[in-house]
Amino acid sequence: MAFKDTGKTPVEPEVAIHRIRITLTSRNVKSLEKVCADLIRGAKEKNLKVKGPVRMPAKTLRITTRKTPFVKKKKKKEKKRRGRNVKRRSLN
Template identity: 45%
Template sequence: MDYPKKTQAAPAEGQTVRLTITSRNAKAVESVTSQLLMRARDEKVTIHGPVRLPTRTLKITTRKTPCGNGTNTWDTFELKIYKRIIDLHAPTEQVKKITSFTMESGVDVSITILDR
């Protein structure tokens, strides 16, 4: 007896696009993320996220005195980086509409097309 061959369903129109939002300012990341989500919901796009990645803390410890004399006193400087990931399943034209607005300064948004 021959079993029917399994066929893959035709892929839905569009592609999966990953938006990665990065900044040193937590409020700026949250506001840009909420604007992107609001615009994506208006376009009726399938959304996965936002995924809040752990905050990356970069630390540098240096001596306070430049000459090396005196007591050993140290300064610690920190830089915190906040990151969010949003996956959208939409055609390229809709992604352009969603991401075409004025974002706050200091916020990086990178767009990656995923193969699935």
């Protein structure tokens, strides 16, 4: 089979770019930062582009309880637990 010369240079197909977003959640900041550093180090060893870690707002764990021992739907109290904040980091 013979090919015709069209005068155009052959064009290679474009490589698809995969984007990955990893969101890490923990109550312990030290372990969260360690895992982020390990992921970034591994990605840079493979020559991948990394953005992050992006620090997201902490969420406070809230527990809703009844004010009285009797069942009344309107009487609810919300407690905020100290030290139960959930920290999050995002890597792109």
